Amino acid sequence: MPRRILHVVSNVAHYDDPSERTGLWLSELTHAWDVFAAQGHEQRLVSPLGGASPLEPRSLKWPTFDASAKAWLDDEARMALLSHTARPDEIDPADFDAIYFTGGHAVMWDFPGAQGLQRITRGIHERGGIVSSVCHGYCGLLNTRLSDGTLLVAGRRLTGFSWREEVLAGVARKVPYNAEEEMKRRGARYEKAWLPFVSKVVVDGRLVTGQNPQSAKATAEEVAALLR
Secondary structure (H helix, E strand, O other): OOOEEEEEOOOOOEOOOOOOEOOEOHHHHHHHHHHHHHOOOEEEEEOOOOEOOOEOHHHHOOOOOOHHHHHHHOOHHHHHHHHOEEOHHHOOHHHOOEEEEOOOOOHHHHOOOOHHHHHHHHHHHHOOOEEEEEHHHHHHHOOOEOOOOOEOOOOOEEOOOOHHHHHHOOOOOOOOOOHHHHHHHOOOEEOOOOOOOOOOEEEEOOEEEEOOHHHHHHHHHHHHHHHO
């Protein structure tokens, strides 16, 4: 039975310095999209403001610019999806079985305070759906509260881009906060792989999170398994 999955992408195009571009890490979307498409699931894109989602330039280079990402970039119809994403107020959580937060450093700015995304996430979760994220996408879960006022991530096992990976990526001084530490402050039981930039996925019930771009496919496969 086909299910419906909502992908969340960013509207932010640069770091605090406008000359330093960022945006969606393309393969984190395409790897998951491919997994879900192969199983016949319906998919839609939403962003905090709706409209265009820019691409992270570094995601368009080796090694993460692989066949999956290139196929999307070369497909006018799929690129059009990134130019016309839905607004949160256009989304009914009851229409979706899972939500998947993509990453790219851009999301550190616009995901945490997006109350529309929090509403959707809460609705999907409380109806028995799956909440998932990859890499920096877990920034979209930082401030989501359930109907009883508790944080969705409190006491939950999860992962996401680590501070060590920020340092090794050379952007630790450019990002607005330490996402790993912010998750721990909210009571999340943060986990990470022994080595940076290797795939790691954490499944805690209906919460599925991947650590980095290398984890996107495996994260989606875990979501797909739960949907079955």
